[in-house]
Amino acid sequence: MLATTLSDIRTIDFTEMPDPVIQYPTDAIVKVVASCICGSDLWPYRGDNGPVEAPRTIGHECLGEVVEIGSEVRDFAVGDTVVVPFDHCDNTCPHCLAGSQQACVNYEMTVSGQGELARVAQADGSLMRLEAPGADRLPDLLTLSDVFPTGYHAAFSAGVTPGSTAVVVGDGAVGLLGVLSARILGAERIIAMSRHASRQRLATAFGATDIVAARGEEGEAEVLELTRGVGADAVLECVGTGPAMVTAFNVVRPGATVGFVGVPHGVELPVATMFKKNARLAGGLAPVRRYLPDLLPLVLEGSVSPGLVFDSTLPMSEAAEGYRQMDEREAIKVFLQP
Amino acid sequence: MLATTLSDIRTIDFTEMPDPVIQYPTDAIVKVVASCICGSDLWPYRGDNGPVEAPRTIGHECLGEVVEIGSEVRDFAVGDTVVVPFDHCDNTCPHCLAGSQQACVNYEMTVSGQGELARVAQADGSLMRLEAPGADRLPDLLTLSDVFPTGYHAAFSAGVTPGSTAVVVGDGAVGLLGVLSARILGAERIIAMSRHASRQRLATAFGATDIVAARGEEGEAEVLELTRGVGADAVLECVGTGPAMVTAFNVVRPGATVGFVGVPHGVELPVATMFKKNARLAGGLAPVRRYLPDLLPLVLEGSVSPGLVFDSTLPMSEAAEGYRQMDEREAIKVFLQP
Numbered sequence: 034m035l036a037t038t039l040s041d042i043r044t045i046d047f048t049e050m051p052d053p054v055i056q057y058p059t060d061a062i063v064k065v066v067a068s069c070i071c072g073s074d075l076w077p078y079r080g081d082n083g084p085v086e087a088p089r090t091i092g093h094e095c096l097g098e099v100v101e102i103g104s105e106v107r108d109f110a111v112g113d114t115v116v117v118p119f120d121h122c123d124n125t126c127p128h129c130l131a132g133s134q135q136a137c138v139n140y141e142m143t144v145s146g147q148g149e150l151a152r153v154a155q156a157d158g159s160l161m162r163l164e165a166p167g168a169d170r171l172p173d174l175l176t177l178s179d180v181f182p183t184g185y186h187a188a189f190s191a192g193v194t195p196g197s198t199a200v201v202v203g204d205g206a207v208g209l210l211g212v213l214s215a216r217i218l219g220a221e222r223i224i225a226m227s228r229h230a231s232r233q234r235l236a237t238a239f240g241a242t243d244i245v246a247a248r249g250e251e252g253e254a255e256v257l258e259l260t261r262g263v264g265a266d267a268v269l270e271c272v273g274t275g276p277a278m279v280t281a282f283n284v285v286r287p288g289a290t291v292g293f294v295g296v297p298h299g300v301e302l303p304v305a306t307m308f309k310k311n312a313r314l315a316g317g318l319a320p321v322r323r324y325l326p327d328l329l330p331l332v333l334e335g336s337v338s339p340g341l342v343f344d345s346t347l348p349m350s351e352a353a354e355g356y357r358q359m360d361e362r363e364a365i366k367v368f369l370q371p
Numbered sequence: 372m373l374a375t376t377l378s379d380i381r382t383i384d385f386t387e388m389p390d391p392v393i394q395y396p397t398d399a400i401v402k403v404v405a406s407c408i409c410g411s412d413l414w415p416y417r418g419d420n421g422p423v424e425a426p427r428t429i430g431h432e433c434l435g436e437v438v439e440i441g442s443e444v445r446d447f448a449v450g451d452t453v454v455v456p457f458d459h460c461d462n463t464c465p466h467c468l469a470g471s472q473q474a475c476v477n478y479e480m481t482v483s484g485q486g487e488l489a490r491v492a493q494a495d496g497s498l499m500r501l502e503a504p505g506a507d508r509l510p511d512l513l514t515l516s517d518v519f520p521t522g523y524h525a526a527f528s529a530g531v532t533p534g535s536t537a538v539v540v541g542d543g544a545v546g547l548l549g550v551l552s553a554r555i556l557g558a559e560r561i562i563a564m565s566r567h568a569s570r571q572r573l574a575t576a577f578g579a580t581d582i583v584a585a586r587g588e589e590g591e592a593e594v595l596e597l598t599r600g601v602g603a604d605a606v607l608e609c610v611g612t613g614p615a616m617v618t619a620f621n622v623v624r625p626g627a628t629v630g631f632v633g634v635p636h637g638v639e640l641p642v643a644t645m646f647k648k649n650a651r652l653a654g655g656l657a658p659v660r661r662y663l664p665d666l667l668p669l670v671l672e673g674s675v676s677p678g679l680v681f682d683s684t685l686p687m688s689e690a691a692e693g694y695r696q697m698d699e700r701e702a703i704k705v706f707l708q709p
Binding site: 127131133135136190286287288289290297300301302305307308309312314316318320 | 626631634639646651656
């Protein structure tokens, strides 16, 4: 197959790679119908996860059509159109049953989501079937693979409740869908911390009631003023860096929760602040499959448009340009067409 | 008054100090009827909080009799016997109303609890009145000032529910009362991590169903085996050190919560483990006043005996010996008689 690969730091190619194959009887192979670049793909791209040892496929978000199934796959057939959660799970182990599908005992991840074909482990537990969508619905539906449930996980973990005040730290695609998710969960006031005009506009479109452009102490002071000195009922930390985490704990009200979903890079949690405030930390890697039964209907009925986070569309063969756009923050999120 | 003082590292005296005075009309002064030494008193005693600049009173746990009130104290009168929460609160600010009394906007702490007299800020919000108890009831009632609600806070924050499996990391007085609190909250299985025979016995008396004596990776492996590889539904971290926190997150099941109450000293939270497991962190400084309406009746009716954590009793004038006993782990917790 042809697939997007990372062969060295900042070196993305679209090149011939071995087809993925069925490794376990519970696997399926999907033909990728829609794909995209994740903010977390930028970590290996930039070399922040260490050196790149050998060319490898990249990409973990995709929507696809089943083209092959293992002998034990019962619930899906060749030809089905499916949402592929980036984290595969059997949905039957004790962790899955407790809603922690990201810790499934049979956990695997999509590793060639930006290629023509992708292997899905635990197909029965992982996939969600849908009617083959028109091209115009692909962006909204594709967000269900990762970025929308991840933003939702931040809001859900932070304990957003109807009538509450939520703060979203981070205006990447995850943060923006965190805003949308806070709205879905009934937040009355949603303060988006964003300093880019185009992202501020999208945050407002998704339901943000207030925008705080300042960062660090100045931004924290503004949030505290907006919350009458009390702090926010729930904070979504959607960046994954130390400064973002510090801001999150400085603006959350005592006893309330920071929901975090950004892959932590160099984060030292502010434990003294957490101790004094009794501020909780929840979240982490999103259990995508857990939320799909709730989020897929919202997308299908058209009551939400999470696909608005895609502000650039490229053929998969030009993925390298997509990485450049996201790395330089020219694009919020890049949609890739096979 | 005569009061226990810390004048240098490991230098405890019982000496003449200025009487505490009413500083705000919401203050009260109590004559200390019963006092004790807290594990957290050992931090300044050992010099772990930095140098001791000048002799100062020490002690924040006491039961007392009101001997003076400020002009705005409405609910208490001279002569009342009271439980004095170590953390004083007005119980009316937004944080108190949300159950985070430890973050009260008028927060203060008892600072001469091991002296003859102690000042209580926000008397109406902080204190709980009780009938003057007999001497035999003092140990149980004194635990309400800090150590019992702190252990309870660990269990409550960890989300212990009826039928659950809880692990308690730490066999100091707080950990032991964490065991008792997990039992109160209905845990079916309580695994106490303790390597001292006398503390193991007390843990069992308080409701522990299993004892794990090993520490570190070996102890974690035993807990995982006891929980069939799944991990615990709730973990109480009652130490406040890095290794204890790492153990707590290694034995908690994915998606579940570590409740922490040990004052963090040199703790770096294992954020990568927390992210992957979606293990939550909650707790911190205990909002003592929040729990007293629930815990005081249990003590009064005699259904729990938290005072069993006191295995040494000394006159307050011999507090120095008490510090020595706790520092060298000869005693679990030392009761001080004025």
